[in-house]
Amino acid sequence: MTPEPEALRTAPAEIPAVRRFAWLLRRELWESRWIYLAPFAVTGLLLLGAVPGAFQMPAKMGKVAGLAPAAQHAALTDHYMIASLLLMATTFVVSLFYCLEALQSERRDRSILFWKSLPVSDLATVLSKTTVPFVILPLLTVVLAAVAHAVMLLLSSAVLMASGQGPGTLWARVSLPEMWLMLLYHMVTAHILWYAPIYGWLLFVSAWARRAPWLWAILPPLAVGVVERIAFGSSVLGDLLSNRFSGGPGGMGFTAASRTMDPLMQMTPGTFLASAGLWVGLVVAAGFVGGAVWLRRRRGPV
């Protein structure tokens, strides 16, 4: 019986798994600084645009004064919604780019040989990269949008007070906690859970493709769709994909209806969680991420 190798030397201090994982995440942010710089830049632009917007508030308040409370709400929360949507669109696009690069760039610059020389498993590595579109970017989006909303509201209030109108009506119609809750809910349902298979697919392609990951990400689904159309005259895959990108099972918040009625009514987690599409999508996403781990273990530099 040979002794356990490490028994021959004094055991080194273990590094707790959580702290190691935090280093993996930090590494991702070092390598891809643009994933947070882009949302920050968009937030900056939004705030810049909020300044002239605030100065139009006294006139706007006059215009909405005669409307019903629900219509007032819709009119006054308009640009807060736009700010949220812009930020969400930004981080969504950033997530797409990030996922496609995540497991590709380390193989292209051969640094995978260095990363693999360290005692970090392929599972931990892929999970750290998965955490970026699933946790870090949504969180960043919510925080930045919340800050933008708060600054916009404060600016508007200040202008209204200076004009002698007082911000009372504005505050009565625009509720920050309500908007933040909606945003958070929409991020979790749509951007994390509903889009999960999109991120999963891109991570998988990123681990698989030797080059041109964009082509590999787009062409195979496109080809399958075309073949399906020619062979069966149907468009099941196309419908599935367009539903994944722009539709959804409902109950995710932020639909067209949310502008005319109480937006909190849009949050129906029951409807959302009862949708088969959600769960199928999550299983598919898990499959793709698992595939990426499998590939990370086997693929070397390209």
Add this chain to the structure above:
Amino acid sequence: MAVIEACGLRKVYGGNVALDGVDLRVEEGGILGLIGPNGAGKTTALNALLGLTPYEGELRVLGRDPWRERDRLMRDVACITDVAVLPRWIRVAQLLAYTAGVHPRFDRARAERFLERTTIRPTHKVRELSKGMVTQLHLALVMAIDARLLVLDEPTLGLDLLFRKQFYDTLLGDYYDKSRTLVVATHQVEEIEHVLTDVLFLDRGRVVLAIGTEALEERYREVAVRPEQVAAARALGPIHERQAVGRSVMLFDGGHGERLAALGEVRTPSIADLFVAVVGGQAQGAAR
């Protein structure tokens, strides 16, 4: 205790046999030179040791299966596989912080002390460093890891003579001791041959010769044969003959004892010459 034990190690890429039944044993404290022409399977063998590629056959590194337990194994194994694999976007300080963050045996202060002797600064990005400096940086990282096995695959390829010399001097002076084991695959064998304890010649995926350097010195003799003795020397059946400054230099495998001294100057062949004789001779045989 054997640090590396391989038995019938085999690896096929597509239809290409990269390793064809390699047996290998490296004891603790040994310095093994893995020597072979391009495409001999050196890198494949090292990748198998480091858990970078699956394989057929038996392989144990520090008692572990590298393919199944790469991340655990890498706590005790350090390696430089190829030059310039450090990520180009990273800053030196980030590299040290990250390595310290994930590697329980990495001593950051030690790495910093090594770097102080160089012109590399913590604020440098890897892409701002010359090829030689990147190698210095990687060496500083590796030497700050308290590893039991160090694997080097052409660590100095493409570097100038000064950097190469400094690389091995630092490594052997400041890092290597009898509790560590080294495996080095290189073309520039003359730089390390005086420190090797074992050599393994690999050609087309097969082990051509595996021998300790002490046994090698006893077994192989090189004779610069005096012109009048050439016929007599050839009669003793050298395994290789080459011309050098007007003399026939013949390499003998074992035996002949004192008789060789009568033919000319006898010395131990360099590993490079032995390699040419053993592997080159086989290649000629195969060609015929």
